[in-house]
Amino acid sequence: MDHLTQNSKLAIAVDIGTTKVCAIAGSKDETGKLQILGVGKVKSEGVSRGVVSNIDKTVNAITEAIRIAEEEAGRKFQTVHVGIAGQHIKSLHHHGLLVRDHAQDEIARTEIEKLISDMHKMVLPPGDQILHVLPQEFTVDDHDGIKDPIGMCGVRLEAKFHIITGQLTASKNILRCLERVGLNVAGMTLEPIASANAVLTDEEKEAGVAMVDIGGGTTDITIFKDGIIRHTAVVPFGGNVITNDIKEACAVLHDQAEKLKVRFGCALSTGLTDNRIISVPGLKGRDPKEVSELNLAKIIECRVEEIFDYVLWEIKRSGYENKLIAGLVLTGGGSLLRNIDELADYCTGLPSRLGEPIEHLTKDFHNDLASPIYSTSVGLLLTALEDVEYMKEEDVEVFDLEENNTEEEIQENPKDKKWINKIFTYTKEYFESTPDTEF
Numbered sequence: 001m002d003h004l005t006q007n008s009k010l011a012i013a014v015d016i017g018t019t020k021v022c023a024i025a026g027s028k029d030e031t032g033k034l035q036i037l038g039v040g041k042v043k044s045e046g047v048s049r050g051v052v053s054n055i056d057k058t059v060n061a062i063t064e065a066i067r068i069a070e071e072e073a074g075r076k077f078q079t080v081h082v083g084i085a086g087q088h089i090k091s092l093h094h095h096g097l098l099v100r101d102h103a104q105d106e107i108a109r110t111e112i113e114k115l116i117s118d119m120h121k122m123v124l125p126p127g128d129q130i131l132h133v134l135p136q137e138f139t140v141d142d143h144d145g146i147k148d149p150i151g152m153c154g155v156r157l158e159a160k161f162h163i164i165t166g167q168l169t170a171s172k173n174i175l176r177c178l179e180r181v182g183l184n185v186a187g188m189t190l191e192p193i194a195s196a197n198a199v200l201t202d203e204e205k206e207a208g209v210a211m212v213d214i215g216g217g218t219t220d221i222t223i224f225k226d227g228i229i230r231h232t233a234v235v236p237f238g239g240n241v242i243t244n245d246i247k248e249a250c251a252v253l254h255d256q257a258e259k260l261k262v263r264f265g266c267a268l269s270t271g272l273t274d275n276r277i278i279s280v281p282g283l284k285g286r287d288p289k290e291v292s293e294l295n296l297a298k299i300i301e302c303r304v305e306e307i308f309d310y311v312l313w314e315i316k317r318s319g320y321e322n323k324l325i326a327g328l329v330l331t332g333g334g335s336l337l338r339n340i341d342e343l344a345d346y347c348t349g350l351p352s353r354l355g356e357p358i359e360h361l362t363k364d365f366h367n368d369l370a371s372p373i374y375s376t377s378v379g380l381l382l383t384a385l386e387d388v389e390y391m392k393e394e395d396v397e398v399f400d401l402e403e404n405n406t407e408e409e410i411q412e413n414p415k416d417k418k419w420i421n422k423i424f425t426y427t428k429e430y431f432e433s434t435p436d437t438e439f
Contacts, residue, residue, distance in 0.1 A: 009027055009028065009385060010025065010026070010027045010037070010073070010075060010077075011025070011026070011027070011077075011081065011381060011384035011385045011387070012024070012025040012038075012066070012069060012070075012073075012077040012079075012080050012081070012381075012384065013025075013080065013081045013082070013083075013377060013380035013381040013383070013384040014062060014065065014066070014080055014081070014082045014083070014178070014380070015082075015083050015191065015376045015377040015380055016044070016047060016052070016058065016061075016062065016082065016083065016174060016177075017044055017047065017050070017085075017215055017216060017217075017376070018044060018047050018048065018049060018050055018215060018216035018217030018218070018238065018240060019043070019044055019215070019216030019217075019239065019240065019333065020041055020042065020043060020044050020216075020373075021041075021042050021043075021044045021047075021058070021061040021062055021064075021065045022039070022040070022041045022065060022374065022376075022377045023038075023039070023040040023041075023062070023065035023066045023068070023069040023080075024036060024038070024039050024040075024069060024374070024377045024378065024380070024381050025037050025038040025039075025069045025070065025072075025073040025075070025077065025381075026038075026073075026381055026385075027385065028385055029362055031362075033360060033361060033362040033363075034360045034361050034362065034378065034381060034382065034385075035362050036361065036369060036381075037072065037073035037074075037075075038068070038069035038070065038071070038072030038073035038074075039068070039069055039072065039369070039374075039377075040064065040065035040066060040067065040068030040069035040070075040072070041065060041068075042061050042064045042065045042068070043061070044058070044061050044216075045057045045061065046058035046059075046060075046061065047217070048217060049086060049087050049217035049218050049236060049238075050085040050086035050087065050191075050215065050217050050218045050234075051086040051087070051088065051170050051173075052170070052173040052174060052177060055173065055176065055177060055180070058177045059177050059180045059181055062177055062178065062181050063181050066080075066181065066183070077183070078182075078183065078184055079183065079184045079185075079186045080178060080183045080184070080185060080186065080384070081185070081186050081187050081188075081189065081380055081381075081383055081384030081387055082174055082178060082185055082187075082188055082189075082380070083188070083189055083190070083191035083194055083376055083380050084131065084166060084170065084171055084174060084188050084189070084190060084191065085190065085191040085192070085215070085218060085220060085234070086166070086167075086170055086217075086218065086234065087218060087234050087236045088166050088167040088170055088234075089131075089164065089165070089166050089190065089220075089232070089234045090128075090164070090165050090166070091162060091163065091164050091165070091231065091232040091233065092162075092163050092165070093136075093160065093161065093162060093163070094119060094122065094160075094161050094163055095158065095159070095160055095161070096115040096116075096118055096119060096158065096159040096160075096161060097156065097157070097158050097159075098111060098114065098115055098156075098157040098158075099155065099156060099157075100154065100155055100156075100157060103153060103154060103155045104153055105153065106150075106151050106152065106153060107140070107149050107150055107151065107152050107153070107154070107157060108150065109150055111157060112135070112149070112150065112159075115135075115157070115159050115161075116133050116135070116161075119133045119161050119163060120133065122163070124165060127167055127168055127169065128165045128166065128167060128168065129165065129166065129167075129168045129171065130163060130164070130165055131164045131165060131166050131171075131188070131190055132162075132163070132164040132189075132190055132193070133161055133162075133163055134161065134162040134163070134164070134228075134229050135159055135160075135161055136159075136160045136161065136162055136228050136229075136230070137159075137160050137228070138157065138158065138159045138160075139156070139157075139158040139159075140152050140153075140154035140156070140157055140158075141154040141155060141156050147227075147228070162228075162229055162230065162231075162232075164190055164232055166190075171188060174188070175188075186384065186387045187383065187384070187387050189379075189380060189383050190232070191213070191220065191376045191379075191380070192211065192213055192220035192221070192222040192232060192234075193222065193229070193232075193379070194376050194379030194380045194382070194383060195211060195213045195220070195222075195331055195332070195355075195375040195376045195379050196211045196222045196224070196229075196379070197379045197382055197383070198355075198357035198359075198360060198375045198376070198378040198379035198382065199211065199329055199331050199355030199356065199357055199359075199372070199375050199379075200224065200329060200355070201359065202227065203326070204224070204326040204329065205224040205225075205227045205228075206226060206227045207324075207325040207326040208223075208224065208225040208226075208320060208323045208324040208325045208326055209223070209224050209225075209324060209325075209326035209327065209328070209329055210222070210223045210224075210311070210315055210320075210324055210327070210328050210329070210350070211223075211224075211328075211329045211331065211355065212311055212328055212329070212330050212331070212332075212335075212344075213331050213332040213375065213376070214238055214239060214307065214330065214331075214332040214333070214334025214335050215238045215239065215332045215333065215334065215376075216238050216239045216240045216333065216334075217236075217238045217240055218234050218235060218236055218237070218238050219234070219235040219237055219238055219307050219310070219311070219332075219334070220232075220233075220234055220235075220332075221233045221234070221235065221311055221314050221315075223315065223318050223320055223324070225320055225323055225324070230318060230320060231314070231317075231318035231320065233314040233317075233318075235307060235310040235311065235314070237303070237306065237307050237310070238307075238332075238334055239261070239332075239333055239334040241303060242261060242265075242299075242300055242303045242304070242334070243257045243258050243261055244257070245299050245300075245302075245303050246260055246261055246265075246296065246299055246300070249295075249299050250280070250289065250291050250295075250296070250299075251289065252280050252289060252291075256280050256281075260278065260280070260291065260296060261300065261337075262336075264276075264278055264293055264296060265296060265297070265300050265337050265338065266293075266296075266297040266300065266301075266337065266338040266339055267297070267300055267301055267304045267337040267338060267339050267340040267342075267343045268297070268301060268338075268339035268340075268342050268343045268346075269294060269297035269298045269301050271297075271338070271339045271342065272293060272294055272297055274293075275292055275293055275294040276292075276293045277290050277291070277292060277293070278290070278291045278292075278293060278296070300337065301343065304337065304340060304343055305343065305347055308343065308344055308347035308348055309347065311328075311347075311348065312347065312348045315348070324350060326351075327350035327351035327352055327353075328344055328348060328350050328351070328352040328353075329352070329353055329354075329355040330344060330352055330353070330354055330355060330372070331354070331355035331356070331357075331372040331375040332372055332373070332375060332376075333372065333373045335354055335355070335372045336371070336372060336373070341353065341354060354372060355372060355375060356370045356371065356372055356375070357369070357370065357372075357374055357375045357378035357379065358370045360378065360382060361378070
């Protein structure tokens with residue numbers, strides 16, 4: 001933080017997910033890379049399938065995540081960028097037309113903006129609103145396939161748009177939560193688009209790629225071709241459904257099922273070389289349960305196969321089934337299952353890789369931030385830093401932690417203590433929370 005200048009643009013973004021609420025603060029260095037200054041990650045209890053279902057619990061989680069990120073960054077923020085996701089997200093294609101009065105005049109950016117603003121006048125089903133209007137390609141008179149028509153001449157300017165819509169109540173609830181926390185919202189971005197910005201390369205977007213973000217409550221699909229977003233969709237299944245399957249099949253508690261999935265889970269049962277028996281502590285005085293690692297893998301494999309069946313159906317529905325040269329990029333917390341890339345290859349017939357948000361981070365980032373768990377958060381921060389250019393200087397205030405904390409708190413949280421030590425501590429406690437040596 002020492003080499004940051006006083007004029008460094010700072011921003012904070014919040015990812016309100018089904019399993020976690022993550023606030024991430026940072027800035028860009030002189031090379032344009034992200035320098036992460038603070039990360040607050042807390043358990044999410046008020047969100048179901050990406051949609052806020054309990055205002056109070058969500059407000060408490062956001063407040064705590066923001067507090068941690070601000071303390072680690074040493075700064076307070078009044079404006080935040082937030083993501084939106086959920087089963088209610090839909091996409092459609094629409095066509096726009098503008099007949100120009102003077103064919104000899106160059107096409108200006110204002111004319112493109114008029115086409116986009118016209119899309120916002122579309123009649124939508126009651127309760128829906130437009131979240132994003134994404135231009136795909138333009139046609140000037142008889143010349144089609146144009147990505148940027150500015151500067152060209154012509155009479156008819158046509159455009160194809162990819163329009164993403166969502167429920168008005170879903171976005172209102174997110175805004176209400178952040179308002180109660182005391183934050184202004186600079187912008188709201190569809191989370192799969194944010195994840196794509198964090199994990200996909202320009203070459204992959206050009207060649208054709210489908211990003212599959214497997215979250216706790218939903219699985220988001222975003223398809224790119226020729227550098228343009230072509231299709232978005234949401235599958236109403238995620239990591240939580242896998243956990244529930246384990247809970248029911250193995251007759252264990254939810255927390256135990258989650259630990260079984262994270263520590264011993266495998267997405268491909270044929271990839272196991274041995275069949276270990278996992279001992280799960282029983283309830284108050286009862287004998288421990290024994291779970292076969294092979295049976296655990298079969299439970300997980302069935303559900304993940306179902307998710308990839310939906311993914312393949314969406315790819316076929318988009319019309320780009322045979323045009324995805326770069327195949328699949330898997331990201332999100334659910335992509336951390338062992339051998340999930342092999343199962344994706346088998347189910348979809350497309351080459352797969354794990355997407356980690358490391359391309360935009362500075363060289364001194366810690367390995368924990370490179371996890372697919374943070375893909376959406378990093379993508380939202382990238383968007384937030386673009387927005388902060390238009391923010392007033394007073395929107396970001398610097399505060400001294402020593403003046404706001406007691407002496408005891410300062411000793412517990414020295415300024416030179418890195419945020420990653422806290423994450424390591426939480427992870428250590430997570431795995432050591434049970435006295436059983438095998439589980």
